[in-house]
Amino acid sequence: MASTYPSTASLPESGSVTSRWLLDEASGQRDDIVSTNHLSDGETVMSDTGLVKAGADFDNAAYFDWDNGEYLRVADNAEVSPTGDMTLSIWANLESNTLSHMCFCSHHNSTDSANERGFIFRHTNENIVLYISSDGTSGNSSESSVPQVLTPGTWYHIVCVYDASAGEVTFYINGQPHGSGTQSGAETSIDNN
Structure with a gap:
């Protein structure tokens, strides 16, 4: 179910977020x-x-x-440039859902020899995905995901909560936990090149 867009008054206060x-x-x-x-x-x-x-x-x-x-x-x-716990929150309204990869936000560069991989929060092939690399390479990385078809023309509030010490990721769609709940097996730190 789609969510309505919030007023800015309902957003968390500035002391609890890095950037908005x-x-x-x-x-x-x-x-x-x-x-x-x-x-x-x-x-x-x-x-x-x-x-x-x-x-x-x-x-x-x-x-x-x-x-x-x-x-x-x-x-x-x-x-x-987070290296530990983080929460990523976005509002998305796609024009089309036919793309195989839609990046919401990232701290990632895999196109040069520096291997500057950190994290990618994206929609890929009808899944919401958080990719994490602990050392900047693809060899030491994890990918957590939940299935979600994003209907074009509909607003979605998509949140990803990463608990580094536990190596766990929880996804929320429109304020509700999504998928099978908290997923374990994620890397326990994020590379910061």
């Missing part, structure tokens, strides 16, 4: 409303109006065009 981006700017820099981890525009990410339901505090949402390889990025720093 509303992504309601028309284009260019996206401001971090709790810190200074502002996002820069990688490939002219625009916004679209009317995507957010009536009654929300804002009416814009970032619009990523997959065909243009659009993304937003933040300068690498300790605040956005």
Whole structure:
């Protein structure tokens, strides 16, 4: 079941989060409303109006065009480079669910010889996935996932909670635990190259 978009008043207070981006700017820099981890525009990410339901505090949402390889990025720093426990929370409304891989957020670069793999939070082949590497390579990594078809044109609140010391991952869709509950066997640390 789809969820309605919250007002910003219902979000956790700034002391309990590292960064939060509303992504309601028309284009260019996206401001971090709790810190200074502002996002820069990688490939002219625009916004679209009317995507957010009536009654929300804002009416814009970032619009990523997959065909243009659009993304937003933040300068690498300790605040956005977790090595232990973390919670990732996003709102997503896909235009299509035919893509085999849709990255929500990551601290990951596997395209160069540096093996700078950390984590990837994504939707892949009708699954919500958290990939974690403990040493930056694909050899020491784990992938936790739950099945979820994302219906185009529907807002979903997707959360992934990673407990490093226990090596456990729990997924939530629209505020409810999703899948078979907490999954064990995840790496117990995240690489920070």
